[in-house]
Amino acid sequence: MAVTVSYDLDAELPAADAVLMLRVQAERMHGGFFPSAREYSVLYGLSDRRQALLPGHAVVLHPARCCAAWRSSPRCRLVAIRCAATGFQWVHVRMAVLFHVLVGAQEAAA
Secondary structure, eight states, X not given: OOXXXXXXXXXXXXXXSEEEOOOOXXXXXXXXXXXXXHHHHHHXXXXXXXXXXXXXXXXXXXXXXXXXXXXXXXXXXXEEOOHHHHOOOHHHHHHHHHXXXXXXXXXXXX
């Protein structure tokens, strides 16, 4: 399975089957990954404009509560993930994807 890394969300959304949204914990915002919550939202937030870029069959996965205004948007295709209720741990999925992107890419290049 080939993995392509992109930092341009707008370019990738038209080809997405699913989008897994994650929240950044406020206590981790000072780590230097990005200057502010606003910048993170502008770069990676799923606005109405970005939702319109998704194909008709795409779903949006979100592991926690989200903004009621966004959830009530006519374009919203939210599938709420209830980790506690289902017992499924999305952290394992994220870890596997990150491992494949970081380590798998290095092994493929070797």
